[in-house]
Amino acid sequence: MDNILAIILSATAIATIFNILLKRFNIPTIIGYIITGFAIAYMYKLGRNNDSLTQIAEFGIVFLMFTIGLEFSIKHLLSMKKDVFFYGFLQVLLVGGVIALGAEYFFGIEKKSAIIIGYALALSSTAIVLKILNDSGTIHTIYGRKALGILLFQDIAVIPILLMINIFSNQNSSISSLLLQTFYSAVIILGLMFIIGKYLLNRFLSLVVWADTQEIFIASVLLLVVGASFLSHSLGFSYSLGAFLAGMMMSETQYKHQIEADLVPFRDILLGLFFITVGMQIDLSLIAQNYATILLFLGVMMAFKTLVVFTILFFSVGGRVALKTGLALCQGGEFSLAILALASSSHLISTNTSQVLIVTVVLSMVMTPFILKNMKKIVNSITKEPDNGDFKIHSSGIKDHIIVCGYGKLGQEIVYRLKKMNVNYLVLEHDINLVKLGQNRGEPVYFGNAAEKSILQNAFVENAKSVIIAINNEKKLILLCEVLKSFDAPIKIVAKASDYDEKKLLKALEVKHIVNEGREAAKALLHVALEENPTE
Incomplete structure (x- = not known):
């Protein structure tokens, strides 16, 4: 003790x-x-394979996948079907197939073992990639969505990979019986999730909320998450797939935001524990003995995985986004570690081969945060941001104009009203698709990161009547306000506060014109509700 x-x-x-x-x-x-x-x-x-600690730590990934599931409805997943089921399938098939062939023909590894190695290394780190993309807010960018779609398919692909280990190591059961068992298990878990989500979940959560006790609410959510994970694992699937399905189920309820807020501390603590167990896998003596082999495997694996993703995405999203997605997914993953350890214990892979591959995967995972953190610098050194004439600010000098930062739904509504008022304005937007949308509509929408001082100078911010910030990301909002405050000339900043904390942060930066989102919406609703002759 x-x-x-x-x-x-x-x-x-x-x-x-x-x-x-x-x-x-x-x-x-x-x-x-x-x-x-x-x-x-x-x-x-x-010990480097502490099973009890690893099982507890795996629930960090479970809670991460659950919170990702909360942000996805069934409709949302179907809208991403190309990213998940087409690009995800191609990535796993090509990476796994080529690595398996290489392991068999260049290293003389037995075919069954080579297949397991290939498809284990085809997987990327859901825990690291999604955590960093979530924290940085880039999960909502094009490359973030592509990476997420492929990661979701990889998580589904764990099921057939584990099934292959069972088939290759189990001499007693036939392949047809194992496949039939997996099919029945999939029908059972999807059927149960559908019935619970459609007929029982809302009633259950309503009863819990009626009790009006915070700890009961948290306990009930933990029961649902862990229960779904346990059910999934009992039927031969991964814990995290069950958690993801549970998250998607709860995303359809009115309690999703409260659930997410309550589970974040559990997720972060257990994710920290998971990464501690990853660090425990590093064996210095093994690295010293096989450092040349490990470095060769590391370089080839990361370069090849980047190349495959770049190739399959290049024609649909362009080189820059394809390269970002490839770099985000170039590492091995937590499921790679689990599959390699299981294959070793099932005598499909030798202990030495397993340890070399595990250290290679761990080192790739260690490198990933640095790659994601410096993504822009790395990509800029290879391919520059689009800077053709269509997306640059052409003006030779304007003044008394309104600068709108962001061309999302709110930005588009602001632009529509500015146009009706015949006010001079321009829009700065960093999403190339929204820039193209605006320019196709004939709007003065320009490509650029509004949080960069040079971009604001090109938009003649010091001559502007005011700057309206129409973005929903709190970090970007604060960063943009800080940059605007750094100019010598006083700039009128108009910003929207979603809640009290955001308003407090804006006031701390001495932003004087803050629109309270909730208050203004309430005023508008009451105004319409109390009108004596409301128009339909």
Whole structure:
């Protein structure tokens, strides 16, 4: 007991100290957790395959997949069907197939083992990629959506890969019986999720909310998440697939935002534990003995996975987005580690081969936060942002105009009203698709990141009557206000506050013109409701 407490205390202290230090250099906290795992494994001589700890840590991925599921309705998933089922399928098929052939013909690995290795390495890290994309807000960009779609298919692909391990290692059951069992399991889990989601879930959550006790609400949500994960695992699927389906089910309820807010602390703590277990997999002696092989595998794997994604996406989204997506998915993943460990215990892969591949995957996961953090610099060094005449600000100098930052739904509504009022304006937007949409409508929408001072100078911000910020991302909103405040000339900033905390942050930056979203919506609703002769 004392030893367990010492390990927990040491892990907490090391993780806290390292993450504070790393934050000073703008390095993601994931690296701090991996270093912590590596440190405590050596300090306390912990085994590299601690099954009980790994099972607990896996629930970090479970809660992450659940919160991702909350943001997706069935309709949303179907709208992404090309990203998930076409691009995802192509990525897994091509990467897994080519690596399997290479392992068999160049390294003499037996065909069954080569197939498992190939498709294990085809998977990427859901935990790292989605956490960083969520934290940075890039999950909603084009490349973020493409990466998410492919990651979702990879999570589904874990099922047939695990089935292959069962088939290759199980001499007692026939392939047809195993496939039939998997089909029945899929029908059962999807059928149960549909029945619970359609007929029982809302009633159950209404009863819980009626009890008006916070801990009961959290406990009931934990019951649903863990229950769905357990059911999925019991039927031969991954825990995280069950959690994702549960999240999608709850995304249709009115309680989704409260559920997400309550589960974030559980998700983040368990994700931290998961990354600690990743750090525990690093074996320095093994790296020293096989460093040349590991570096070769690492370079080839990451370059090849990037190339495959780039190739399959190039013609649909262009080189820049395709390259970003490829770089985001170039690493091995947490399921790669699980599959390689399972294949080793099933005697499909030798212990030494398994350890070399596991260290290669872990090193690729360690590199990923740096790649994602410096994505723009890496991509800019290879291909520049589009800067052709169609998307540049042509004006030789304008003044007393309105600058609208963002051409989403709110920005489009503002532009529509400015046009009716015959007010001079221009729009800055960083999403090339929205820029094209605006320019096709004949609007003065220009490509550029409004949070860059040079872009604002090109828009003659110091001569503008005011700047309206029409973006919903809090981090980008604050960053943009900070940049606008850095100009010598006073600039009239008009910003929307979604809640009290956002309003507080804007006031701290001395933004004087803040529109309270909730209050203005309430005024408009009451005005219409109390009109004596309302028009239909």
